[in-house]
Amino acid sequence: MKTITIDSLARVEGHGGITVEVEDGRVRGVRVNIHEGPRLIEALVVGKTPEEDLNIVPRICAICTLSHKYAALRGLEKALGIEAPWKAKLTRDLMLLGEIMESHSLHIFLLSLPDFLGYPSAIAMSDRYAEEVKRGLELKQFAHRVMEITSARMIHGENPIIGGFGRYPTDAELSGIKESAQELVGEAERGIELLASLDYPSFMEEETVFMALNPPDDHYGFVGDGVLISTGEERSVEEYRELTQERVVPHSFAKRSRYNGRSFTVGALGRMILVGERLTGRTGEYFKKLYNQRWKKNPLFNNLAQAIEILYCLENIPELVDEIVKLEDPPIANPPRTDGEATGAVEAPRGTLYHHYKIEDGLISEADIVTPTAQNLDDIEKYIGIAAEKLISQGEGSNLELGLEMVARAYDPCISCSAHLVKVERR
């Protein structure tokens, strides 16, 4: 059989690519292009009820489906003056841990690790990597189970509703995932050890600005109403427009973000840098052992940060379960008003996700959603530009595409199905 390389598989969730223009050995331009057609979700939900919105917005992304659900819930409930019951809040936190783990497992073990282990250039996969793939599948399968139990479906679950849950997970279901989480801790630790043992190249290093939500009570976590910035500031999520300052660019359908004129990064790396010191247990021990100043300059450490977050999820799931099973199923909280305007945010796997809504007479009149990948795009372009300059000056032109793809992949961007994510145009 003739050997060919398939440039793209037709399993399309999004289209994108990165073009680097090199002229006379100098980088002349970097463009992250998102070709995926605009789906106009924000316009689609106008005139809909908050309940309808909750069913529509998770379709923005099949990986971050529950992050969108949770961010929307936070925005809509705040706008309508609803205080969700404590059990609902804890169960939503649990479902988000499932989604974070699910996304990170796929990204680390099946998408990023091959680069570090030299797999893309190898003819066949090593035995070592085969075991990592299996580990990734096991962690991902468990995470899917958490998502399914809490939301009622593996993808686009409908259980979380405004004011509570349609049905809370049973004690037996919760006990099952608690037990599985405890069993998988060793797998997550071995994953961290592997990620920590890798050589992280320095060809793109430069400091940037990081942002992450500030979880309450000095805890680590993925939910909060304040935004921490590595400049030392803290802003409210209601100020998300000033924080992201979105703009459009001609070469891409995706919007771009800057904060005070500077590109910035959100995601696991930002969370570790801004609130990593709050981690406790084995997760805290790993953070203290592994964290160093290079993390602030090198996006490749996002992979290691994600591996630590997988362990964080596994350590926290049993604690959350213990707290949830103590509580009776509360009634659904009803909205005291039909008008309001507010912003909700959660930390999605790839970073801070904002949902802003204005509701008039019980119908949505304005919606604004700012995704993590849109916030990261300017920094992706920046780091790819730096990396390209450095690799070319070091005479590593033959490894250019792989090196640049490693940088892009570290961000886990929501642009799928590009066989060659980075295209270098040489003149």
Place this chain on the structure above:
Amino acid sequence: MKGLNRSLKELVDSRLFVLIGLGNPDRGDDVMGVWVAKKLKNLAPKRVFEEDEGIEGIILDILKRGDVGMILFLDTVDFGGHPGELRLFSRENLSPSIISTHKIPLRPLMELLGKKGKESYLLGVQPRTLDFGSEMSDVVEEISKDLISHLSQVIIGKRKKEGDGT
């Protein structure tokens, strides 16, 4: 389809195979893999799977099973052929660096299966349209029906031969 039919027939005839249909039902011809799997599922529920059942669980289960010798992934693949054209790929034919943040890449899965003594192949159908919200094209539907007819005969034949009620 005759040449491929022969190699496909040899593959599925000689092994205890599992079929996994992949694809996005909202993207025109990309529905093909799951459409075919759905049609065959009742014939052999333990040997035919759809992507939505959770690919990681399906693969981990196959790794534990002693009654699976070969795994056939079925998906639309843009390999530059004519719409509806079929092509069979072994794992060596697939780029290891295919990037998708939403889907598990096939090559590492096929490598893992190979390391555990399970051969796997990707049966690709060249799509005509992948537009969001579009229907499956006539040409891809036609080849899908041929596949269903061919694979159902093989499955029924195996059931009779093995009496395992797959």
